[in-house]
Amino acid sequence: MNTAERTQTKTNPFVDLFELQKIKSQKLRKGTIKERKEKLSKIKDWVTNNNDLIIKVLYNDFKKPEVEVLLSEIQPVVAAARHAIHNLHRWARPKKVATPLTLFGATSSIHTEPKGVCLIIAPWNYPFNLIMLPLIEAIAAGNTAILKPSELTPFTAQLIEDMVSELFDADEVKVIQGEVKTAQQLLTLPFDHIFFTGSPAVGKIVMEAAAKNLTSVTLELGGKSPVIIDETANIKDAAEKLVWGKFMNCGQTCIAPDYVFVHASVFDTFEDELKKYIAKKYYKDGEVNRNDYARIVNDRHYTRVTSLLEDVVEVGGNISFGGTAEAKENLIEPTIVTNMPESSRVMQEEIFGPILPLIKYESIEEVISSIAEKPKPLALYYFSTSKKNTNRIIKEIPAGGVCVNESLLHFTNHDLPFGGVNNSGIGKSHGYHGFIAFSNEKSVLKQRIGLTSIKFFYPPYTGLVNKLTRIIAKYL
Numbered sequence: 001m002n003t004a005e006r007t008q009t010k011t012n013p014f015v016d017l018f019e020l021q022k023i024k025s026q027k028l029r030k031g032t033i034k035e036r037k038e039k040l041s042k043i044k045d046w047v048t049n050n051n052d053l054i055i056k057v058l059y060n061d062f063k064k065p066e067v068e069v070l071l072s073e074i075q076p077v078v079a080a081a082r083h084a085i086h087n088l089h090r091w092a093r094p095k096k097v098a099t100p101l102t103l104f105g106a107t108s109s110i111h112t113e114p115k116g117v118c119l120i121i122a123p124w125n126y127p128f129n130l131i132m133l134p135l136i137e138a139i140a141a142g143n144t145a146i147l148k149p150s151e152l153t154p155f156t157a158q159l160i161e162d163m164v165s166e167l168f169d170a171d172e173v174k175v176i177q178g179e180v181k182t183a184q185q186l187l188t189l190p191f192d193h194i195f196f197t198g199s200p201a202v203g204k205i206v207m208e209a210a211a212k213n214l215t216s217v218t219l220e221l222g223g224k225s226p227v228i229i230d231e232t233a234n235i236k237d238a239a240e241k242l243v244w245g246k247f248m249n250c251g252q253t254c255i256a257p258d259y260v261f262v263h264a265s266v267f268d269t270f271e272d273e274l275k276k277y278i279a280k281k282y283y284k285d286g287e288v289n290r291n292d293y294a295r296i297v298n299d300r301h302y303t304r305v306t307s308l309l310e311d312v313v314e315v316g317g318n319i320s321f322g323g324t325a326e327a328k329e330n331l332i333e334p335t336i337v338t339n340m341p342e343s344s345r346v347m348q349e350e351i352f353g354p355i356l357p358l359i360k361y362e363s364i365e366e367v368i369s370s371i372a373e374k375p376k377p378l379a380l381y382y383f384s385t386s387k388k389n390t391n392r393i394i395k396e397i398p399a400g401g402v403c404v405n406e407s408l409l410h411f412t413n414h415d416l417p418f419g420g421v422n423n424s425g426i427g428k429s430h431g432y433h434g435f436i437a438f439s440n441e442k443s444v445l446k447q448r449i450g451l452t453s454i455k456f457f458y459p460p461y462t463g464l465v466n467k468l469t470r471i472i473a474k475y476l
């Protein structure tokens with residue numbers, strides 16, 4: 001760290017830790033791929049051996065059902081570690097690339113090197129998964145890391161801290177728990193990379209702080225992910241899949257289906273099927289089956305989501321299913337709303353809760369231009385049996401990722417880059433793409449000794465050199 005940086009961070013309680021990691025990160029450059037794989041195996045084994053602990057802390061944090069924890073917090077982490085262990089040698093191998101004729105005799109390759117000391121800031125909604133996946137990617141790429149879990153899920157944050165201190169020395173990976181102030185103190189340090197997952201509003205703060213040190217960033221943000229059900233869609237299939245995608249984790253998923261455009265010709269059928277599936281999947285004896293349904297994470301978010309429901313009523317929208325809430329349990333019923341004006345809060349804000357607005361449409365042009373007026377979504381879900389319509393939607397609507405006749409599941413394929421566009425995110429993660437996010441792709445050109453083609457263009461710039469240069473400027 002230089003003198004200016006030292007002065008700037010003099011009062012920062014994390015400077016010493018940062019310095020220690022800086023020294024370690026230099027040592028890690030000399031490490032082997034085998035060592036990185038051993039660290040990934042340690043993480044994988046710890047997670048595999050401690051499923052019950054992970055299930056318990058997520059229950060304590062927001063009563064997340066066991067199957068949802070296994071499916072969305074544990075399995076993706078184990079699979080990501082396994083995928084990285086399996087592929088790391090290939091990912092990290094220098095890649096030969098072509099060399100132009102003007103550089104005849106030279107060879108070119110891309111070498112990946114660790115970025116160095118990384119900061120990973122995570123949200124509360126998948127509090128284990130969303131800190132562990134970037135950690136796996138950071139370690140696969142040979143970095144050290146400081147992790148800042150969300151303060152809103154304290155049981156999970158503590159478990160992550162316990163796990164990390166059992167598996168790593170602080171100079172390699174360290175968890176720092178704390179609230180906004182802690183995150184802000186960390187953000188002043190000159191990290192080599194910051195991987196942030198959270199809201200677009202905080203993403204801007206993170207990017208501004210990173211700019212002061214010219215630190216690279218991956219921003220995994222959120223926003224409104226739309227669904228389109230066209231006139232050719234298989235309605236039962238779409239309804240069943242969307243009920244799961246929306247109400248899993250009580251709607252608190254960054255890529256949750258946020259609102260649904262339904263073609264007018266199938267609107268009523270779709271609405272009926274949705275209601276049937278919600279009742280079948282989430283209700284028992286006329287009541288929400290509490291064992292299979294997570295809660296809203298805390299009172300603040302409970303108030304935020306119930307105030308969205310109040311707004312639905314105020315602006316003349318219709319609660320077509322659900323709509324009740326129980327403050328002492330932070331429980332909000334799976335809810336469908338219809339007839340929502342575009343200016344309503346559920347159509348303007350990221351819902352991040354179990355409310356699903358349905359919007360009737362007549363022509364796909366209306367839908368395309370309505371989505372285009374909003375910030376580019378993190379995910380787009382299209383339900384259709386028409387190849388032509390599907391190709392059009394993939395081509396014309398910008399989005400971080402698309403699922404056709406499905407929701408959420410593009411997240412689970414480690415061979416697909418995951419991330420948003422502009423307001424929904426900057427940079428990509430998962431598998432090789434995450435490895436690259438935490439690596440510097442270093443260009444290496446190796447030249448031969450003695451005569452090289454470029455020497456023909458050295459000064460003095462005689463008439464012949466000038467002619468030759470004109471030829472290559474035109475043709476090569």
Ligand code: NAD
Pocket residue numbers: 121122123124125126130148149150151178179180183184187197198199200202203205206219220221222223253254255350352378419420424425
């Ligand atoms: P958040 O942005 O409020 O908080 C995320 C993290 O940032 C937390 O660790 C928090 O302590 C920290 N933080 C909060 N305010 C800060 C500030 N002023 N300065 C520095 N750090 C600060 O997000 P959240 O409420 O935890 O999560 C919900 C949001 O995250 C939603 O918008 C959701 O769509 C998004 N999200 C995105 C992804 C993705 O992969 N793209 C995944 C999950 C959640």
